[in-house]
Amino acid sequence: MESFANLIYGFGLALSPYNLFIAGMGVFLGTVIGVLPGLGGTSGVAILLPLTFVMPPSSAIVFLSCIYWGALFGGAITSILFNIPGEPWSVATMFDGYPMAKAGNAGLALASAFVPGFFAALIAVLLFTFFAPPLAEFALRFGPPENFAVLFVAFSTLTGLGGGSAAKSLAATAIGFMLATVGMDIVTGRPRLNFDSITLLSGFSFITVSIGLFGIGEILQSAEESLEIKGIQGKVGLKDLVVVLRTMAKNGASVVTGTLLGFWIGIMPGTGATPASFLSYGLAKKFSRNPQRFGQGAPEGVMAAQTAAQAAGIGSLLPMITLGIPGSPTAAVILGGLYIWGLLPGPALFTEQKDFVWALIASMYVGNVMGVVLCLCLVPLFASIMRVPASILTPIIVLLSMIGAYAVNNNSFDIFLVLVFGVIGYIFKKLEYPLAPLVVALVLGDITEEALRQSLILSDGSIMIFFTRPIAAFFMVIAIILFLLPVLGPAARRLRIGI
């Protein structure tokens, strides 16, 4: 099995002292980011991305992905001990995690998050290892129309399944694309949408925009509420581990279901760990023998949420690596990183950049092992971060955000942009405009337009090219159905009631 041989090769790279150090740093920083409520995984990855400019690309992706795994673990800590979600994907963990901690079972709650989460991650990485190469090969049959069609599906998923207002999702998507078109037009060589400003000639960096929207925007939002942070002391003991392992064995089916569900949702473009955790929790509650226990401190609730979230995180990198479509907003930022390092996702990556791909996959195993060990042992250390007062944490996060933005292009203008997008992010969050489509559109804007242009050139201007080629047509049909879901859904309901 070629994959197996490649995996061994990848481990050789991932276990080098340098990469182990990088992975460890990533997991540690990721856990800290996961714990901090004012700093999310998406903006954390964006802020730390410029640090990767000094690393070789294979180490860079190890670093960024390990931050992701750390954040997936870390978010559970604040959820369980403080009733404050450190990450949006730990909200569902909080539902049962905090009641458990209040009842004196903090260690058990934490273990119920970390251990099943680790197993979920492990299963997800195995799936990843074996699905990635064939998926990349499938992408070899893709021409510009197929590329555009797949991207089209990505955006339809964001709109159709994003929940909330479809019009707002579409508006956010359009804005993201517009931001992407600002700058020099590759084809005609003329500046576009820069309104005669030289500064805007280089366009908007998705790093700056992400840091602003997700980072500063989040800070402004939490500034509204002055948080009184008092938490529960918790440590994971050996007894907790034994209980958790026994619970997992008893509920094996639901652990696997949570994992598979999370992995699948992670693969779907744009939807990541957050919707995965909610869906898994809801399903577990629905199919449980005692649903009333959920919300009062049921370990199965914590397990359902956390397994799905971690599996989704890993799943979201699969389409990113093979098709160039990020499965989650965090994956979108990492994808932006790939473009900066000069790497194009897809089959070429698997054949020409074996180091990169298999170091990443091997580091998924390594990173998650590190994450679970780190979290099981050092919960008190991470929890103590929360005792740092907001008056100190807030300005530090702001300053780190600005450094991150500045480091992109050594341009002070980016610092100003971070502020601007921070305010925009704050307003959008309050008015419930989804930010994920915006960031995904910004990252994918250029290649989407290129795919569209090339397809239209091939077809002499006819859009029928997307429907006459079988693979493209398949994706276009799915996309159209997804786009119409928000409209068809309520319409179907009304019809049924009418009858």
Next chain:
Amino acid sequence: MQRAETTCAIVLLILAAVVAREAIRLDIGWGDIGPKGGFFPFWLSVLLGLSSLTILIKSILRREQHEPKPFLPRRRLGQLLTVLVPIALVVPFIAAIGFYLTTFLYLSLYIWWTGKKHWALTGSISILFPAAIYLIFEKWFLIPLPKGMLEPYLPF
């Protein structure tokens, strides 16, 4: 909240119109090598225009029956400004007097005034943090941070 929704939708409509005008200026037709530069932005502005119009109409038609949810209650505005105004000031300050000095001022004033922490703690954080950043970014990663007008006078 409804007023904020409507305002935002109108702003987006204006944005769509501006982009559309720019796009038309760049020519949205067909060139010898395919669609011209303005093609993509134009249809994006159509998408934005239609969706913001939908949002606008929906927000006008929907009347808040129960108590209207305010966009930003007055007391929360105060708390928001306490965080926002310093951040807004940091930006021009960095350009003027450089990152490190701004960081020192921002941290010391913000922590002292908002957090009411002891001056020794405030002082040490305000000095240690920029020092740490200097070591990490200027020395290790070799990413120089802006120094503003003081550049020629600084020892580093």
